[in-house]
Amino acid sequence: MIEGPRSRRAERHARAQRRRRNTAVGGCALLLAVAGSVYVAYGRGGGSGATAADRLPGGGPATTAQDDAKAGGKQPGKPSPGVKKAARPPEPAGTLTLAFAGDVHFTDRTAPRLGVDPALGPMSAALSAADFSMVNLETAITSRGVAQPKKYHFRTTPAALGALQRSGIDAVTMANNHAVDYGAQGLTDSLAAKHSSPIPVVGIGADESEAYRPFTTTVNGVRLAVVAASQVIDITNQNWRATATHPGIASALDRPKLLKAVRDAKAHADVVVVYLHWGTEGQNCPGPEQKSIAADLSAAGATAVVGTHAHVMLGSGMMGRTYVAYGFGNFLWYGHSPYPNSDETGVTSLTVTHGKVTKAAFTPAVVDGNGVPEPQSGAAATRITDRYAQLRQCTGLADPPRG
Template structure:
């Protein structure tokens, strides 16, 4: 994503999966208003295959307003949750010390077998700002704050990952190497940056890749190369498509998280639709992404689920676009390699930058508008979970 206008990697970490049927014996309930969350996850930074996943655990009791209903995962079924852009700066800097950092939508992320967001920030306290208007950075503990919020991996293939130049990039790569969760789409060279995170969940082999399609200073100056650190670029389409095809050869489910689109535009541009088609043909199970500061439509492109814009999530300021505070978490159910359900938990970014779940008429308003956004995408409706 481009800078908004505001007014007011080594070894992979092991997955944590939440087993709903044993929560009572596994945790301590800590809250009254769906705001406290506790999770434990050992691990290392991403690159190759992961060890068998651990269970996710949460001390936050599930409520119908914020989480999918408990259900048994049959072998061959995996649930994947996705949310949008995250910052820990200005009004959201205090969220580094909040638990959970992502607020009351954290249980939706925790409930899935795998959850992912975009960290729109360099991970550094040093460096020189690049010649651009907006600069975002956060300390390494942001990664642990996201882990405690139920996030299993982040992408840093975006236009703010290298806001503080080569020194900031070196710090970011060091933080990624020591991260408690996989950091995707950035690396010491192109091999690392395009390398998928691969793990096995409930008998399902999952591969996740990330890249940026934004034509900006970061993609021009800090694109990863054979001997050059930087981000994975979707502008090198053949490289990304080849990486997806290779991942598909070794995984049952392949996810691509992209930074793409145009700020403020709620319909996908031709470059988005074109690369989505190429990634689908290469074997992607799901293609999701962010950048525009607003949600874009989602649905099925043949066998591939596509979400053209997940919107702002934990957001440092207000964007000057209609509906830019509307957001949510999308949870996909994938069974034997096919998307069998896509569920959306609507939310609104509040005055502190925190996504707050909506219920009743407010939830229906956001969900209905999100459904209407599909009209300009060329996608067909995704299946819904029965009873939802």
């Protein structure tokens, strides 16, 4: 498994406790005040856990750049992190908060976002507020390779992974239909970027063992495992599916293999998240293949099954004890999709207590003319939230808990 450190918020809390204990022993009120100020000043990335190289397959020894990224969310030559968290009381033991958003890439109108912190704009606050947040990185990470015989091609540089980290993202999936847009050479570069990434990358690997391997971490005493795969039937799933001897993406079309990965993850984790690339473009009701695999994943022990691909939002709710979100829609997006309401998006936040989803919340946004998700308020927020809730009607899912 890909082994992660404790949650960054937990590490900050632990450091704050040590500072308060030491200053109390010293009896110095001034130092206590300074320690509190330092605690508030720390950003999302603070911590002294393992670097990306320590926890990702193929990673080498920790570098100064990786240590800097872990300690302060920044890289050489980059500004300070774009997202900072104020101190807040820790959640009860056994409670974990998760945040998810949809498709992200840095192409065309969103390419300049690599030079902006936070790259995901003001919606970064909703993502950073959770213990663990995740998006789908819908792109190859390469400047080389041969464009594959398909209509759309997306690529970016390894800087995208640092930009997402500074936007409050804790992990990304690359199990999607654009991860290998530039063939074997592009895939080689993407895997190299994964192995030196400041955040975990799941759903892609040098072989099937790596591609299906979960990212695992412990947050607030809760063991979390995240698995990713693509159910989209396309050239990527046909030609670039990871096997025992070939690199590629994790495929949900090999259902037994995905279900085994989830059952294995559940054997050692309290909470299992499955992030899928699934659905039909432009269709905001799930198809039978989505409903079928969601049911199988729920039976295998998934706490949450979420995903993207359709370029529009789909409904969400409860399938027994499993939270299912059939489609988050576009998030940081290069252009306009030719589907109604394709610019509506948002961040879905879950609270999981002792392995059970106890609260689901939605923060609405609209993708603006620069491809950036902008938070909504007032009547606009109500309109998007109400329409999103209505999408549940064709899913067969029950209303999620509101906390």
